[in-house]
Amino acid sequence: MSLLIKNGRIVTASDDFVGDILCEGEVISKIAPHLDAKADEVIDAAGKYVFPGFIDPHVHIYLPFMGTYAKDTYETASRAALVGGTTTLIEMCCPARSDDPLESYELWLSRAELSACDYSFHIGVSRFDDETAGQLREIVRRGIASFKIFLAYKGAFGINDQELFNTLKLAKELGVIVTAHCENETLVAELQARLLSEEKTGPEWQNESRPPQVEAEGVHHLMTFAEMTGAHVYCVHTSCREALKAVQEAHLRGVHAWVESVIPHFVLDKSYTEKPEFEGAKYVMSPPLRDASHQDALWAALRSRLISTVGTDHAPFDFVGQKEMGRGDFTKIPNGIPSVEDRVNILYTHGVCRGRIDLNTFVDAASTQAARIFGLYPRKGTIQVGSDADLVIYDPDYRGTLTVATQEMAVDYNAFEGWKIEGRPEVVTVRGKVQVQGSKFVGELGHGQLMTREPSHF
Ligand code: URP
Ligand code: ZN
Ligand code: ZN
Ligand code: ZN
Numbered sequence: 001m002s003l004l005i006k007n008g009r010i011v012t013a014s015d016d017f018v019g020d021i022l023c024e025g026e027v028i029s030k031i032a033p034h035l036d037a038k039a040d041e042v043i044d045a046a047g048k049y050v051f052p053g054f055i056d057p058h059v060h061i062y063l064p065f066m067g068t069y070a071k072d073t074y075e076t077a078s079r080a081a082l083v084g085g086t087t088t089l090i091e092m093c094c095p096a097r098s099d100d101p102l103e104s105y106e107l108w109l110s111r112a113e114l115s116a117c118d119y120s121f122h123i124g125v126s127r128f129d130d131e132t133a134g135q136l137r138e139i140v141r142r143g144i145a146s147f148k149i150f151l152a153y154k155g156a157f158g159i160n161d162q163e164l165f166n167t168l169k170l171a172k173e174l175g176v177i178v179t180a181h182c183e184n185e186t187l188v189a190e191l192q193a194r195l196l197s198e199e200k201t202g203p204e205w206q207n208e209s210r211p212p213q214v215e216a217e218g219v220h221h222l223m224t225f226a227e228m229t230g231a232h233v234y235c236v237h238t239s240c241r242e243a244l245k246a247v248q249e250a251h252l253r254g255v256h257a258w259v260e261s262v263i264p265h266f267v268l269d270k271s272y273t274e275k276p277e278f279e280g281a282k283y284v285m286s287p288p289l290r291d292a293s294h295q296d297a298l299w300a301a302l303r304s305r306l307i308s309t310v311g312t313d314h315a316p317f318d319f320v321g322q323k324e325m326g327r328g329d330f331t332k333i334p335n336g337i338p339s340v341e342d343r344v345n346i347l348y349t350h351g352v353c354r355g356r357i358d359l360n361t362f363v364d365a366a367s368t369q370a371a372r373i374f375g376l377y378p379r380k381g382t383i384q385v386g387s388d389a390d391l392v393i394y395d396p397d398y399r400g401t402l403t404v405a406t407q408e409m410a411v412d413y414n415a416f417e418g419w420k421i422e423g424r425p426e427v428v429t430v431r432g433k434v435q436v437q438g439s440k441f442v443g444e445l446g447h448g449q450l451m452t453r454e455p456s457h458f
Helices: 074-083 101-111 130-141 161-174 185-197 203-209 212-229 241-252 263-267 270-274 279-283 293-303 343-352 359-373
Strands: 002-011 016-024 027-032 041-044 049-052 054-059 086-093 118-124 146-150 177-181 233-235 257-262 309-311 391-395 424-430 433-437
Touching: 002 359, 002 391, 049 359, 054 074, 054 257, 054 309, 054 343, 054 359, 074 086, 074 424, 074 433, 086 101, 086 146, 086 359, 086 424, 101 118, 101 130, 118 130, 130 161, 146 161, 161 177, 161 212, 177 212, 185 203, 185 212, 203 270, 203 279, 212 233, 212 241, 212 257, 241 257, 241 293, 257 263, 257 293, 263 293, 263 309, 263 343, 270 279, 293 359, 309 343, 309 359, 343 359
Parallel strands: 002 041, 002 049, 054 086, 086 118, 118 146, 146 177, 177 233, 233 257, 257 309
Antiparallel strands: 002 016, 016 027, 049 391, 391 424, 424 433
16 A cells, blocks of 8 residues: 655654655655655645654553543544544553552553554553562563653552662663652642541642642652662653752753653643532542643743653543542542543644644654654654654644544543634544544554564663
């Protein structure tokens, strides 16, 4: 199969020009201002952007969590990702403390069989001992070159300081990066208990139970351990200026640290958790939605590239029956805001169209940096000869509305219900195969492949 995309405005993290792209088999074989090549399928992309397939470096699809399971399957989540322009997902494999990492990895991997887009995993480390270390080595050998740790969720995924130290030491030895959820779990537990004892039980208390200082302390803590071990670390879902500052200070000390922020924190503020009739529960995640003033800091840090990547932390729980488990006790609301389908369109509309970031930064943050940091580049994350033909033909003239009524995500609400978007993917290819056409999923489930990744040996 060959595919010729003509006359598109090709935008990568560093380039912006009008040209043609020829895809042969699964890869890009030619790029030029004008190609006369013959192809099985020709698409005219005049007036459209052509972006590299977007990468979401932080999603949850299979997730046993807080007494329930996240709603999506790979069938639903990968379709949602693709119609939203995301061609590669990196899922957090999250074993419980009592689970074996290797068994968990195999379970998570088996869930992805029907994925329509490409995928990889970060392997969660929820305890550390000799046996775990041996299994982690094996998982890295199988091409999973990143760990995930939680400094939050006491008694569930959270690890103690000795385990943190040993996990980072192993990561340094193996040359894998450690992604981390940074919040001080003791402070969270104490603040939650205090609020509940004062009968402050609604979703609007989520922010007060995990204020910016709690996140900044988690980040500072991780930075100190990274400094002592030399490990490379990546702060997931960084939500506030205090946490950004902790990374900046660490950078000045020579710590190898990267920052991810997720789309909900850029555009939603804590007032959403105050919605009446318990609707605020739809907006409960950790770290929580913040005071709106933090959004300016996030956009500025994205512009300056202190924030490398914009992910989602897609964690879909229905309002009915799942978020509702926390009526009368906000600490029991399953955490997460689904957005795998909407990330790219929201970042484009509220970032590029509002003049907050330029097109190259948009591509860099939503695709290229994730590929670079996690060992997928240049196979993914850019448009160049030899790269996978993962392409997004994006229509900047589209005007539409986000709504649960038309979404692919298998969850009973959309956190951005009624929001206007100013552009959307029209055609999306995964390794040369058209999976989205006319902005609809037309592809094949199971086309997605596991992307194995090599450690960096830093
Ligand atoms: O609220 C969140 N973030 N839910 C998913 C689990 C996690 O912490 O990433
Ligand atoms: Zn997290
Ligand atoms: Zn500390
Ligand atoms: Zn997460």
